[in-house]
Amino acid sequence: MAGHPAGNMKPSLIEALAQDSGGQSLLSHFTECKYHKRHLLFIPYHKENLIFLVKQGRLRVYLALRGKEISLAILGPGDVYSTHTRAHVEALEDTTILTCPIDTFLIHANQQNTLIAALMGSVGRLMTGAISTIENLYFNCADKRVAVYFYEQAASLGQEVKEGIYVKIGLTVDNIAKIVGSSRQTVSTLLSSMEKAGIIKKLNRGEYIVRDMRELFLLANSCSE
Amino acid sequence: MAGHPAGNMKPSLIEALAQDSGGQSLLSHFTECKYHKRHLLFIPYHKENLIFLVKQGRLRVYLALRGKEISLAILGPGDVYSTHTRAHVEALEDTTILTCPIDTFLIHANQQNTLIAALMGSVGRLMTGAISTIENLYFNCADKRVAVYFYEQAASLGQEVKEGIYVKIGLTVDNIAKIVGSSRQTVSTLLSSMEKAGIIKKLNRGEYIVRDMRELFLLANSCSE
Structure with a gap:
């Protein structure tokens, strides 16, 4: 054939x-x-x-x-x-x-x-x-990949709650880094800055609320190559 | 569940x-x-x-x-x-x-x-x-990806012939570049140098003979990062 x-x-x-x-x-x-x-x-x-x-x-x-x-x-x-x-x-x-x-x-x-x-x-x-x-790996820059990951998880598996979109990632920062092909340090830094900017809020281990999906989307798509 | x-x-x-x-x-x-x-x-x-x-x-x-x-x-x-x-x-x-x-x-x-x-x-x-x-994309450097691709194709689909391993890639250089996530120019340059080194030999459009699988393997694994 x-x-x-x-x-x-x-x-x-x-x-x-x-x-x-x-x-x-x-x-x-x-x-x-x-x-x-x-x-x-x-x-x-x-x-x-x-x-x-x-x-x-x-x-x-x-x-x-x-x-x-x-x-x-x-x-x-x-x-x-x-x-x-x-x-x-x-x-x-x-x-x-x-x-x-x-x-x-x-x-x-x-x-x-x-x-x-x-x-x-x-x-x-x-x-x-x-x-x-x-x-x-091919289209996004390493320091924004975790924003892409959170956006996709929230869009596909998130549940609407009063404060935004609840999403259970259920993974350690180290595991998230290995999924997005980035370092633990890079992921940790971006998560902190997203939390400071009010885009996400960490609840417990691996549980988050995305408070502003639009801002998260813009951040995820802000790579300039 | x-x-x-x-x-x-x-x-x-x-x-x-x-x-x-x-x-x-x-x-x-x-x-x-x-x-x-x-x-x-x-x-x-x-x-x-x-x-x-x-x-x-x-x-x-x-x-x-x-x-x-x-x-x-x-x-x-x-x-x-x-x-x-x-x-x-x-x-x-x-x-x-x-x-x-x-x-x-x-x-x-x-x-x-x-x-x-x-x-x-x-x-x-x-x-x-x-x-x-x-x-x-994640482990190999862009300029060696085509060597990895040829090695995998030859190892999985190649047929032994007198001169080496015959492999029908069946794709243009442009299409190979888009498969390996590299530029047309990079792929073209590496194919020429592999042909000059006697590692591969081009027969017709998209048909090749790998003359030295060991050298091809070494080339494919020579990325230093």
Whole structure:
């Protein structure tokens, strides 16, 4: 199969789906789309949350910000990916993909096996984390990465309370430093200055309130390179 | 469920497995292991290739090289990961995991649904790619990243031929630069010097022969920071 890594004998997703009747019924919910070489298929936060399978051709998945870009993956026949990420997806060659809304996919996959939705959820969280790490390392300056991290945690997992957004980071400063790829000292200094500026407030070990999400966002995006 | 992101209503892997008889029989191949806080569970290229589910506690997955380290993910109850990666896995708290050899898991999952092995294969390649990108950005200097990339491609996908290892990169120099997070000029310069030194030989567009894997390895690991 063209574009597939040599020596990879595992069945591809499309082959696997075609092999049994359950898979065939799942495949019937997918729509075939063709794109020419260099076409930009998806941009970050594409409005539809789709899963797609590559039938033919090759695609490049990449992150782009402030004039820089970095590739995450080159997808070939049989590969699977989703649109609802922070990545751009472009065709490196004339390409055919099969797309399906992720909710439709999970409902129909779930009818056959509850394992699939759970696997996809867990692996999706891992991929999202890895993409955040890459973005942070490549696009953000070391002394602001912790602001980016707090903003993302608050935006995705925070709970609104009277004083702002409560977020349980649940990690030591040392562990936060190792997540954002920065030193303990740098993280500690920025946390103190964010607390002095009234942007965040530390409650207990690993628990914070973000008092001003707008200021935190501006700080996170203030890198000048 | 403690440690689970708030608002995540998808069933966790363990819940999903317990829900039907097929899942329960799959779960019967897993072994429960308990670890104390700070225990290092797995080191890179752990000899057994295991999939593991987190039952209780939290784990940190991290990359470490030359005295630096960076975290990839914090795993909590219901998360899934595998041991056969370049990552270390340590317990942040007292932790219980369920482990199963990946081959056993795939055989038994496959008997229920061919989709799972295919999904895991495709997603596994994506995660491996993301981890390589993070390693490259965080640990390697920009002017050697292309040597690291060629070494990895040759080691994983190369085919032995008379002159060395044939590897089809299949990408333009510009695309290689965007994968390794380096400039087109830097990549082009290093490729030329590697060709002059007899380490690689360019055949056609995107096709190369690595003539000296040992020299390529040394070059890839010669960053001094």
